[in-house]
Each structure stands twice: as C-alpha cells, then as structure tokens.
Amino acid sequence: MAEPIISVEHVSFAYEEDAPLAVSDVSLTVERGGFHAILGQNGSGKSTLAKLINGLYLPGKGRVTVCGLDTQEDKNTWEIRRRAGMVFQNPDNQLVTTVVREDVAFGLENIGVPTEEMPARIEKALADVGMLAFAERAPHTLSGGQKQRVAIAGVLAMQPEAIIFDESTAMLDPRGRTEVLEAVKRLNREQGITVLWITHFMEEAVACGRVHVMHDGRIVLSGTPREIFQDAEKLRPYRLDTPPMARLAQRLRAAGMPLREGILTVEEMAKEVERLCK
Ligand code: ADP
Numbered sequence: 196m197a198e199p200i201i202s203v204e205h206v207s208f209a210y211e212e213d214a215p216l217a218v219s220d221v222s223l224t225v226e227r228g229g230f231h232a233i234l235g236q237n238g239s240g241k242s243t244l245a246k247l248i249n250g251l252y253l254p255g256k257g258r259v260t261v262c263g264l265d266t267q268e269d270k271n272t273w274e275i276r277r278r279a280g281m282v283f284q285n286p287d288n289q290l291v292t293t294v295v296r297e298d299v300a301f302g303l304e305n306i307g308v309p310t311e312e313m314p315a316r317i318e319k320a321l322a323d324v325g326m327l328a329f330a331e332r333a334p335h336t337l338s339g340g341q342k343q344r345v346a347i348a349g350v351l352a353m354q355p356e357a358i359i360f361d362e363s364t365a366m367l368d369p370r371g372r373t374e375v376l377e378a379v380k381r382l383n384r385e386q387g388i389t390v391l392w393i394t395h396f397m398e399e400a401v402a403c404g405r406v407h408v409m410h411d412g413r414i415v416l417s418g419t420p421r422e423i424f425q426d427a428e429k430l431r432p433y434r435l436d437t438p439p440m441a442r443l444a445q446r447l448r449a450a451g452m453p454l455r456e457g458i459l460t461v462e463e464m465a466k467e468v469e470r471l472c473k
C-alpha cells in the first residue's frame with residue numbers, strides 16, 4: 196500500500212464518561228491518493244470518526260495520525276487541520292463573508308499565508324472547482340452545489356493532502372450532488388488529493404476505491420464497492436440498501452432478464468441492456 200495519509204488504530208471515543216462508545220475500536224488506513232467512502236446509518240459514528248481524524252476530538256483509546264502527525268499532540272493541531280481539511284454538510288455554515296473570493300481567503304489568513312501569495316492560491320483553488328467566474332459574487336446568490344464548491348475551494352487553498360467530506364451532498368439537489376462529487380473526483384484523479392467521503396447515498400460510494408460500513412460505532416465491513424454491494428443480504432443487518440442500479444438489476448433478473456452479476460452504475464446497466472438487445 197502507498198504511504199498512509201490517515202491512520203486510525205484501534206480508536207474508541209465516548210462523549211461522556213459513562214456514555215456508550217460513539218466510536219468503538221475502529222481501525223482504518225487511507226493511503227496517499229486514495230478515495231475511501233464511509234457509509235452508515237444516522238448515529239453510526241461517522242461524524243465522530245471524521246472529527247477524530249482531523250483532531251477536533253481526541254481518542255479515548257487508540258491513536259490517530261495524519262501524515263504521521265499524532266492528533267494527541269497539541270503542537271500538531273493546526274498542521275493536521277491544514278493537511279486534512281473538512282467540508283461539512285451545510286454550506287451556509289461554512290461561508291462566512293459576503294464575497295466568494297474573501298471566503299476562500301479566510302482560512303489562509305488564519306494559517307498565516309503571506310498576503311502577496313493569496314491571490315494566486317485563491318484563484319487556483321476556485322479554478323480547480325470550476326468557480327473562478329464567481330469570485331466576486333456574494334455566496335448567498337449561489338446554488339447549494341456552487342456554495343459547496345466554494346467551501347471546497349476554501350479548503351483547497353490551504354493545500355491539503357486530504358479532504359474529509361462529511362455528508363457534503365446531503366442538503367443538495369441531485370444536480371448539486373453530481374456537481375460536487377464530480378469536482379471531488381477530479382481533484383482526486385488529477386491532483387492526487389486523498390479523499391474520505393462520508394455519505395448515506397449508496398450510489399455515491401460506488402465511485403470510490405474502498406468502502407467502509409459503520410454500525411454502532413464500529414467498522415463492520417470494508418472492501419471494494421463490488422465486494423460490499425454484490426450481496427444485499429450482507430448489508431441488511433446494518434439497515435443499508437444496495438445502490439439503486441444493483442436493486443434494479445436484481446428485479447430485472449427476477450423478472451427473467453439474464454443480466455450479468457455485479458452491475459452497480461447507470462453506465463454498467465446501459466451497457467448490459469445494450470448487449471442483451473443486440
Ligand atoms: P453519524 O455521523 O453517523 O450520524 P455521529 O458520529 O454523529 O453519527 O453520532 C454517533 C453517536 O454519538 C450517536 O449515538 C450520537 O447520538 C452521539 N453523539 C454525536 N454527537 C454528540 C455530542 N455532541 N454529544 C453527545 N453525543 C453525541
């Protein structure tokens with residue numbers, strides 16, 4: 196495996212001393228350039244894990260390192276937050292100024308980037324998410340997907356190694372969701388930015404290199420999307436469903452269409468139907 200960027204080793208965490216563990220003996224490694232998804236129902240511990248990774252919470256047991264820096268050590272806090280940026284669910288809570296460009300600049304001021312270096316960084320970050328043309332706009336005039344891309348630019352301007360997305364598409368319409376996921380895939384593919392993509396949309400996890408399923412604070416399944424989604428029975432105990440295209444394929448098979456196994460995406464379905472219709 197390539198060098199680990201995010202390493203979580205047997206980590207447990209409870210919000211209060213006698214509270215049940217929100218994260219329970221979790222181990223997870225994300226390699227440089229990896230694109231991993233975390234799936235799980237509400238309350239399964241996904242956000243807590245995300246906050247443990249970027250040092251907002253410290254593990255009760257176990258160890259978290261980002262680029263080899265231990266979150267337990269105070270002196271690493273800012274460096275870890277710069278190297279592993281986070282994008283949250285609600286874009287409105289992440290945009291703090293009245294002009295897009297200033298919003299992207301905001302984080303840079305906090306980490307002490309010299310003023311003369313800022314414009315180039317801001318413009319590159321906005322261009323990377325396809326939002327450069329909106330630099331002088333007011334964030335409240337943008338769509339949800341555009342706002343979320345500005346929030347991503349704010350993180351990108353800090354030149355992170357990894358970005359953790361905590362249900363960053365949950366509040367968006369389908370078009371905004373696609374727009375954001377496509378932008379993130381491009382950052383991963385073209386710039387090698389490591390991605391941890393937390394979601395409850397099965398179809399979003401299909402595009403990832405590796406999927407981890409959380410349930411009751413634990414990681415209960417890990418594998419490639421194909422390994423995780425080929426068997427609906429495996430997911431049922433965690434009250435998760437297979438992706439829509441896998442379900443459709445299952446139904447069509449039950450109705451007598453000889454579709455191959457392992458269909459997860461619209462593209463794969465289209466190809467298979469075309470093959471059968473020849
Ligand atoms: P998810 O992101 O998968 O929905 P969370 O990490 O938010 O899950 O929550 C995991 C568990 O921790 C849940 O039981 C939740 O009620 C509890 N929890 C989350 N945030 C807090 C908090 N700030 N204080 C106390 N308990 C919390």
Ligand code: MG
Nearest residue numbers: 241242243362
């Ligand atoms: Mg959450």
